[in-house]
Amino acid sequence: MTYLDPGDPQHFATRLRSAFADRYGRAPAVVGRAPGRVNLIGEHTDYNRGLVLPVALPHATYAAAAPRADGRVRVGSRQQDDEWEGTIATAGPGGPQGWAAYAAGVLWSLTEAGFDLPGMDLLVDGSVPLGAGLSSSAALECSVAVAALAVAGVTLDDDTRARVVQACIRAEGEVAGAPTGGMDQAVAMLAEDGSALLIDFDTDESRPVPLPLPALTLLVTDTRVQHELTDGGYGERRADCEAAAAELRLPSLRAASLEQVERIRDDRVRRRARHVVTETARVQPVADALVAGDREELARLLALSHASMRDDFEISCEELDAAVAVAIESGAVGARMTGGGFGGSSVAVVPDERVEAVMRAIDTEFALRGFTAPAHLRAEPSAGAGLVG
Numbered sequence: 001m002t003y004l005d006p007g008d009p010q011h012f013a014t015r016l017r018s019a020f021a022d023r024y025g026r027a028p029a030v031v032g033r034a035p036g037r038v039n040l041i042g043e044h045t046d047y048n049r050g051l052v053l054p055v056a057l058p059h060a061t062y063a064a065a066a067p068r069a070d071g072r073v074r075v076g077s078r079q080q081d082d083e084w085e086g087t088i089a090t091a092g093p094g095g096p097q098g099w100a101a102y103a104a105g106v107l108w109s110l111t112e113a114g115f116d117l118p119g120m121d122l123l124v125d126g127s128v129p130l131g132a133g134l135s136s137s138a139a140l141e142c143s144v145a146v147a148a149l150a151v152a153g154v155t156l157d158d159d160t161r162a163r164v165v166q167a168c169i170r171a172e173g174e175v176a177g178a179p180t181g182g183m184d185q186a187v188a189m190l191a192e193d194g195s196a197l198l199i200d201f202d203t204d205e206s207r208p209v210p211l212p213l214p215a216l217t218l219l220v221t222d223t224r225v226q227h228e229l230t231d232g233g234y235g236e237r238r239a240d241c242e243a244a245a246a247e248l249r250l251p252s253l254r255a256a257s258l259e260q261v262e263r264i265r266d267d268r269v270r271r272r273a274r275h276v277v278t279e280t281a282r283v284q285p286v287a288d289a290l291v292a293g294d295r296e297e298l299a300r301l302l303a304l305s306h307a308s309m310r311d312d313f314e315i316s317c318e319e320l321d322a323a324v325a326v327a328i329e330s331g332a333v334g335a336r337m338t339g340g341g342f343g344g345s346s347v348a349v350v351p352d353e354r355v356e357a358v359m360r361a362i363d364t365e366f367a368l369r370g371f372t373a374p375a376h377l378r379a380e381p382s383a384g385a386g387l388v389g
């Protein structure tokens, strides 16, 4: 069985400091950390001004940084072979390609947001699986932002955190070319230990929802089916949602009722909008059911959410449907696919004593059906980004 341990932050930082010294010939000044996330409910609702309920993972990306006097920038990753070198001014749109766009792009967007950054060397490492729907991209952006701001002597207060969220969204959208809605960066910067984060994208307000989860585990299964948000699927969904809001003459689907949505003429656009409206309506009830430990209600709402993503939004796949079905058959309270879709991960709420059995049952089913072996992790609600050590 493949089980992904988050790793201890101090251990990661120590290992990263020595890898940094090996690569760049000097010690880093700081190590920043930012978590991946799993979304419990509210998928593709962020860019529709809706609600989401993500949890920050104990799995995180770590970024070590040291300033340079010559204004140049180097970014490397222990997960990638290629390094990027340039300046902050050349790290904007059309500059760094591939993974480096997420890292160097943040230096550019922070500078655009008014932060005065020096040149620097950066090296990242981490335990968030890449492209698994657990937001390794925002973890990368936010870990780099935290390290870069520390190098520049900027204190990470609430106002700075909010500006970092916006700068990271901008880097991912304009430099990496992935038009994400903002949930990932918000939870990476704003989550509190032991809580999920309920975010309202209409008011841009968020609040922690404490999740003691007595006797329950949030089990995440990475199907290993790769998605690429810079591909067309995500953008097409956004375009359909915009078309739906335009037809209803509303600023966004947040303002739409189910009744209005059912009158949309095009079948596909109507189903996309129906997902968004019903999904946002499920977010607060799922938060309430988690806090109350109401297993029946959780089961019902998570099942409705999964069906909505599979049938109306059409972002699931065979492997995700299998992981969800087997989790429930083998003892999970409820389960759904999570993240942007087209592969990625599922999340299941599982009684502690059933976790091993659920993981094994999913592995067995995947082997029987000839799917790539999945990886599992426990999503213990963790804290947002900060410095390590």
Ligand code: ADP
Pocket: 061, 077, 078, 079, 080, 098, 099, 100, 102, 124, 125, 126, 129, 130, 131, 132, 133, 134, 135, 136, 137, 138, 140, 178, 227, 228, 229, 230, 339
């Ligand atoms: P997700 O955010 O769900 O993991 P994305 O497609 O949004 O998937 O982002 C994954 C991409 O982010 C990777 O393909 C890579 O370019 C970049 N990335 C994430 N983490 C790292 C890392 N530790 N080192 C280098 N690149 C990374």
Ligand code: MG
Pocket: 135, 136, 137, 138, 184, 229
């Ligand atoms: Mg991402």
